[in-house]
Amino acid sequence: MPDASGASPYDILGLASDATDKQIKDAYRRAARTSHPDLGGSEELFHAVAVAYETLGNPARRQKYDAGNGTRRTGAPGAGARSSQPRAAARSENTEAAKAPPDYLPPFSPTEPPVVPLILAGRQLHGAPRQPGIFGRMAGAARARVEGELRTAAILEQSLLPTYPAARLINGLKFPNSAGTTAGHAVLGGYRIAVLDSFAATPGNFDWDGRTLRHQGRAVQGLGITNTVREMQDLFPECNVSGWLVVHGARGNPFDPVIDSPPSFDRSAPSAIQVVNAGTMVRTIRTFLAAGPQPNVVQLPVLARLLGAAED
Incomplete structure (x- = not known):
């Protein structure tokens, strides 16, 4: 019509x-x-x-x-x-809307059932963090990634999901596209997707200038979050996709490690990638999701594609 x-x-x-x-x-x-x-x-x-x-x-x-x-x-x-609505007022309304019960789109009926069974669509948590193969378990980088993803998943489940009813956390994603895109976690809220990768770090401060992450002055290698965000944006053009690299330090201190940035780096500017510790992860993700349009909507077609990539 x-x-x-x-x-x-x-x-x-x-x-x-x-x-x-x-x-x-x-x-x-x-x-x-x-x-x-x-x-x-x-x-x-x-x-x-x-x-x-x-x-x-x-x-x-x-x-x-x-x-x-x-x-x-x-x-x-x-x-x-x-839109003629002032952006500041829209942001305020969206923040309140994020606390509301979820609405499901597109509408469904007995004659046109939803693309995701409601028993699944109503769950906030899906999938499990990725696990390395037998050779991956021997590598320090793989162990650090697995520990980081387990800790990230636990924090999101405990601190983000209870305060954001429409948020859907999907762990351990691998998409069947030509790039073989993988992601540790994705959080869907409204028309936005937060993509996360994580690792547990050895002691010491980090430096992030918006392009390169350094630990004790040395560039950290093997970070694929930038490519992951770009590939997922292509997979989900109807959403705004941004990425988080979560660095976990000492257990019991969510603000370790410290992640420094140069004085010229504008932390408030929109960025496709944020590097954060556990202490700032939930707040920044909630702010990102809630600032989008219709933050309390669960897009069932998008959720269906994310669930199809989850490794249970």
């Missing part, structure tokens, strides 16, 4: 009524990026794009729509439309 502006799903995505499945998917990816509130769009337009794809991206729903609405209508909102 057309949206309130009179635009059909085809109009919203800029498609002809005989568009192929690939053309629909490609148009959706482009529209999701340009209409996302985090990238200069508006919540209203972004929601319209999501609903349009829910209709046209599902063959059965598209057939049903075409049968009942044979004529396309014009009047699609422009991709550059902006």
